[in-house]
Amino acid sequence: MPLPQTEVPGRLQAQFSERGIRMTEQRRAILRVMETASKHLDASQILRKAQKLDASVDRSTVYRTLRLLKRHGMIDELDLMHINGEGHYYERRLERDHIHMACLRCGKITEFVSDEFEKLKQRVERDCRFHVLVSRLEIGGYCATCRRSQPAPNRDEK
Numbered sequence: 001m002p003l004p005q006t007e008v009p010g011r012l013q014a015q016f017s018e019r020g021i022r023m024t025e026q027r028r029a030i031l032r033v034m035e036t037a038s039k040h041l042d043a044s045q046i047l048r049k050a051q052k053l054d055a056s057v058d059r060s061t062v063y064r065t066l067r068l069l070k071r072h073g074m075i076d077e078l079d080l081m082h083i084n085g086e087g088h089y090y091e092r093r094l095e096r097d098h099i100h101m102a103c104l105r106c107g108k109i110t111e112f113v114s115d116e117f118e119k120l121k122q123r124v125e126r127d128c129r130f131h132v133l134v135s136r137l138e139i140g141g142y143c144a145t146c147r148r149s150q151p152a153p154n155r156d157e158k
Helices: 011-018 026-037 043-053 059-073 114-128 142-149
Strands: 075-078 090-091 099-104 109-112 137-141
Touching: 011 026, 011 142, 026 043, 026 059, 026 090, 099 142
Parallel strands: 099 137
Antiparallel strands: 075 090, 099 109
């Protein structure tokens, strides 16, 4: 399942404005890339796409903007089970937390939203007296396509 489209075009840009964060053309290009992403992007992919919108965007601006977006809770940084090495990926923060399922064979990432996940977080809050602010769940396994094409190896193989 690809990332859902931004509910309101320009939502990240509007959040910048609401928080009084200075908007530059370079930041605007980076935010446009994040708002329209149909998959999880790493910093290099964000840089390449942003440079197509504004050639003056450089690597340090991307990293500074990503750090700013994370600090303000507007995006999440994911490692997606390190399926492609040590890279980190970014996605805009959605209204609901969701589960990332990573196929350990082909690398496909699928997102899953579940009422049960919401109930689990509520139970953790109630039973452990712990206020949940951030939750991430990644599951590694084999997608339906890979399971059809090859028998799944034992659980210990990665």
